[in-house]
Amino acid sequence: MSLRIVVTVKYVPDATGDRHFADDLTVDRDDVDGLLSELDEYAVEQALQIADEADDAEITVLTVGPEDAKDALRKALSMGADKAIHVEDDDLHGTDAIGTSLVLAKAIEKAGYDLVISGMASTDGTGGIVPALVAERLGVPQVTLLSEVSVEDGTVKGRRDGDAASEQLEASLPAVVSVTDQSGEARYPSFKGIMAAKKKPVQSWDLSDLDIEAEEVGLEGAYTVVDSATERPARTAGTIVKDEGEGGKQLAEFLAGQKFI
Amino acid sequence: MAEVLVYVDHVDGAVRKPTLELLTLARRIGEPVAVALGNGAADTAAALAEHGAVKVLTHDAAEYADYLVVPKVDALQAAYDAVSPAAVLVPSSAEGKEIAARLAVRIGSGIITDAVDLEAGDEGPVATQSVFAASFTTKSRVSKGTPVITVKPNSAAVEAAPAAGAVEALAVTFSDKATGTKVTGRTPRESTGRPELTEAAIVVSGGRGVNGAENFAIIEALADSLGAAVGASRAAVDAGWYPHTNQVGQTGKSVSPQLYIASGISGAIQHRAGMQTSKTIVAVNKDAEAPIFDLVDYGVVGDLFDVVPQLTEEIKARKG
Ligand SMILES: Cc1cc2nc3c(=O)[nH]c(=O)nc-3n(C[C@H](O)[C@H](O)[C@H](O)COP(=O)(O)OP(=O)(O)OC[C@H]3O[C@@H](n4cnc5c(N)ncnc54)[C@H](O)[C@@H]3O)c2cc1C
Ligand SMILES: Nc1ncnc2c1ncn2[C@@H]1O[C@H](COP(=O)(O)O)[C@@H](O)[C@H]1O
Numbered sequence: 051m052s053l054r055i056v057v058t059v060k061y062v063p064d065a066t067g068d069r070h071f072a073d074d075l076t077v078d079r080d081d082v083d084g085l086l087s088e089l090d091e092y093a094v095e096q097a098l099q100i101a102d103e104a105d106d107a108e109i110t111v112l113t114v115g116p117e118d119a120k121d122a123l124r125k126a127l128s129m130g131a132d133k134a135i136h137v138e139d140d141d142l143h144g145t146d147a148i149g150t151s152l153v154l155a156k157a158i159e160k161a162g163y164d165l166v167i168s169g170m171a172s173t174d175g176t177g178g179i180v181p182a183l184v185a186e187r188l189g190v191p192q193v194t195l196l197s198e199v200s201v202e203d204g205t206v207k208g209r210r211d212g213d214a215a216s217e218q219l220e221a222s223l224p225a226v227v228s229v230t231d232q233s234g235e236a237r238y239p240s241f242k243g244i245m246a247a248k249k250k251p252v253q254s255w256d257l258s259d260l261d262i263e264a265e266e267v268g269l270e271g272a273y274t275v276v277d278s279a280t281e282r283p284a285r286t287a288g289t290i291v292k293d294e295g296e297g298g299k300q301l302a303e304f305l306a307g308q309k310f311i
Numbered sequence: 312m313a314e315v316l317v318y319v320d321h322v323d324g325a326v327r328k329p330t331l332e333l334l335t336l337a338r339r340i341g342e343p344v345a346v347a348l349g350n351g352a353a354d355t356a357a358a359l360a361e362h363g364a365v366k367v368l369t370h371d372a373a374e375y376a377d378y379l380v381v382p383k384v385d386a387l388q389a390a391y392d393a394v395s396p397a398a399v400l401v402p403s404s405a406e407g408k409e410i411a412a413r414l415a416v417r418i419g420s421g422i423i424t425d426a427v428d429l430e431a432g433d434e435g436p437v438a439t440q441s442v443f444a445a446s447f448t449t450k451s452r453v454s455k456g457t458p459v460i461t462v463k464p465n466s467a468a469v470e471a472a473p474a475a476g477a478v479e480a481l482a483v484t485f486s487d488k489a490t491g492t493k494v495t496g497r498t499p500r501e502s503t504g505r506p507e508l509t510e511a512a513i514v515v516s517g518g519r520g521v522n523g524a525e526n527f528a529i530i531e532a533l534a535d536s537l538g539a540a541v542g543a544s545r546a547a548v549d550a551g552w553y554p555h556t557n558q559v560g561q562t563g564k565s566v567s568p569q570l571y572i573a574s575g576i577s578g579a580i581q582h583r584a585g586m587q588t589s590k591t592i593v594a595v596n597k598d599a600e601a602p603i604f605d606l607v608d609y610g611v612v613g614d615l616f617d618v619v620p621q622l623t624e625e626i627k628a629r630k631g
Contacts, residue, residue, distance in 0.1 A: 306629060
């Protein structure tokens with residue numbers, strides 16, 4: 051039987067652009083250029099490698115996000131994923147991690163899956179919790195933050211490099227995996243891949259397709275409220291000296307003045 | 312007074328500093344009740360009591376080491392059910408965030424991750440977060456259920472505040488999901504004898520400009536002269552010059568020390584994301600246009616191979 055892989059990908063504001071908040075204190079996704087979260091490219095890459103090793107596999111990329119999030123799906127399809135699902139609904143605006151995980155879990159169940167692969171964190175929210183939340187909701191093993199992953203005979207194995215130790219993990223499918231940026235460089239879409247992606251199917255689902263009520267998600271349904279967002283004042287300009295042979299000593303003098311020495 | 316559950320991060324009974332910081336923050340909201348799990352759990356009690364824990368709930372079982380995350384969620388949930396706390400605080404490690412998140416879904420609560428400060432508010436605890444590579448500061452609250460909040464290291468000063476710290480055994484029944492992900496092997500990280508990167512008061516980092524693994528000795532020598540931790544940019548890590556565990560930035564560690572010294576690091580947004588909240592920032596870079604200089608309190612435009620060894624010598628001389 052074919053291995054059904056669902057890769058969750060997020061469309062995020064470009065980190066090198068001028069990211070900010072909208073008036074309702076949600077992340078502004080309209081006035082900034084967006085893209086497929088770079089950390090989710092690693093998830094797509096690992097899915098492609100796992101699919102290569104399997105006899106028969108199908109990769110579905112799934113995003114929950116606004117209209118423009120289609121760009122993220124296209125990028126993943128041009129890297130080589132087979133098909134895409136876009137969950138899009140006006141009522142989703144302002145959904146937090148708890149709500150996002152609900153939508154993702156329902157969509158993953160509806161799509162059918164053996165393996166879910168996520169990125170280690172989104173580059174905008176940087177929570178790094180959605181994969182664990184999705185695993186909790188689906189009731190399947192979480193095998194997260196892997197810098198190495200492989201699938202064989204219905205078992206997923208991987209290496210998780212933690213603070214105190216590096217751990218070898220193992221779980222039976224179905225399971226939720228997340229991969230780090232140490233898992234291996236993501237490929238660039240080829241010209242052929244980009245052309246092929248245009249013909250690949252992208253399904254659109256809304257909340258009613260997933261039997262989710264509007265009140266369960268969005269700003270209204272959120273489990274958290276942001277009361278304020280303040281731009282951090284620019285750091286006051288520091289002293290910059292050119293090394294004329296005494297740079298190290300000058301720096302020591304500064305550190306001594308600050309009581310670090 | 313309301314009780315606040317504090318999840319204890321410890322290594323075989325030695326409580327890690329972020330947990331003690333968490334106790335300081337917990338006391339602003341209520342009375343801290345600590346939850347310590349795994350090998351050495353009961354040995355944490357003295358340190359926790361000294362920093363304000365009124366109670367220490369402990370439990371040890373092989374499951375905590377043999378399976379990933381879920382056994383700890385089961386135990387934290389058992390503690391939650393036993394205490395009915397006003398909030399649950401967890402240190403913001405990768406694992407801590409996953410435990411907290413799964414607990415939040417189970418108890419129907421919201422979660423805030425990576426808080427850098429916490430204060431009591433009329434409508435529950437208010438968490439400060441630093442977002443978009445620390446270019447914005449937000450204040451948020453959990454609006455449904457019992458607030459579950461993870462807090463980054465170095466977010467508060469450790470304060471002694473002796474309390475009873477009575478040890479109580481926690482009764483835990485593991486769910487059938489607890490054994491889903493098996494830990495089949497574990498290689499402990501070798502200790503370098505230097506302070507923990509996320510906990511250190513001073514961090515000395517090197518980037519691509521260090522130009523080779525062997526040259527990191529220059530960075531380490533400076534770090535050792537200051538009793539500092541060593542960090543590295545992703546460029547230096549990807550080149551294989553320094554271990555990934557020392558990477559500072561978006562996909563590495565996020566640090567907030569009193570002093571951050573960057574040498575041969577340009578200051579890309581993803582690097583800044585992990586160090587921008589440092590109190591004092593110092594950089595050595597031969598390119599006067601490097602973006603890192605926008606952040607510094609003191610910068611030296613120069614070759615790190617000249618400046619850094621001179622700095623190290625001068626520090627040693629001054630310290631005598
Ligand atoms: C999704 C994603 C996540 C990322 N996560 C991280 C992360 O966690 N951490 C991170 O650091 N980066 C991260 N990056 C990479 C980041 O974008 C930069 O590429 C990286 O930080 C650059 O490292 P660097 O400053 O050491 O190298 P460079 O940008 O190449 O800068 C080297 C600097 O050294 C200076 N230099 C060279 N020789 C000398 C000398 N002899 N003396 C003094 N100065 C010298 C140069 O002038 C230059 O400014 C991430 C990128 C992406 C896309
Ligand atoms: N809106 C979304 N749509 C699809 N996947 C998502 C979404 N949000 C988060 N994810 C997935 O969850 C991972 C971790 O996200 P986070 O917990 O937000 O840091 C990401 O790398 C994605 O794989």
